[in-house]
Amino acid sequence: MDIDKLSVNLSSDDPAVGLRASLALHRLAERVEANHVASAREKGWSWQQIGDALGVTRQSVHTKYSKESS
């Protein structure tokens, strides 16, 4: 994928598709984050390290993900 093509496509004139795409990107980002938090935990990362990598506090990653990895 090249950036020129992305910006051209972003101007796609159907708002129904464009708005859906924006939500789909968000959903995708959430799933990528969740999957990589789980894999970081498996590799022995601390909640502090994961929080640092994501730019949030240790507590907030822990609250969000501890129930899945336990």
Added chain:
Amino acid sequence: MTTESVVPEMLHPWAIYLQASEEARRRGDRRTGTDHLLLVLLEDPSIEVVLGVSLQQARRALASLDHEALAALGLGSGTDAPPMPMRAVPKKPTIRAVAQKDRPRLTPAAKKVLQEAVKPNRRKTQVTARQVLAPILTLQPPDPAAVLLGALGVNTSEVRRRLDAVTPDN
């Protein structure tokens, strides 16, 4: 015993919300929408029959709608990540479970669907799957549930006519 005499299962609106919020979380959604409520209703086999689609079909349709939208941005079909595991939710919902901070809140449209569904009931803590389905069937695109039903090829006005024929009251 005929099928008509089967008493529909009474559900707690909060239990529907909790399960729907897990559907939302599974996909990485920030909010629990009408599409997620619809997925929960499809766990009821009688709703699957009414709509002629299964829960798995509906989940797949949502995934392909996302793929199409991402493709419109130029992101290929390889752009994906597996859904998150769903957590078990309590059958008897507690205020504590409902108020949990990491739970995706209801969208205004989803909230309205649940409010409409319980409206005719004296006890607002009990609702049937069909009562929740009724307001969902009146939604129009771009509402997410309406878009999903469209993608699944469900004729909502036809389903509404059939449901009205079965339940002449209200």
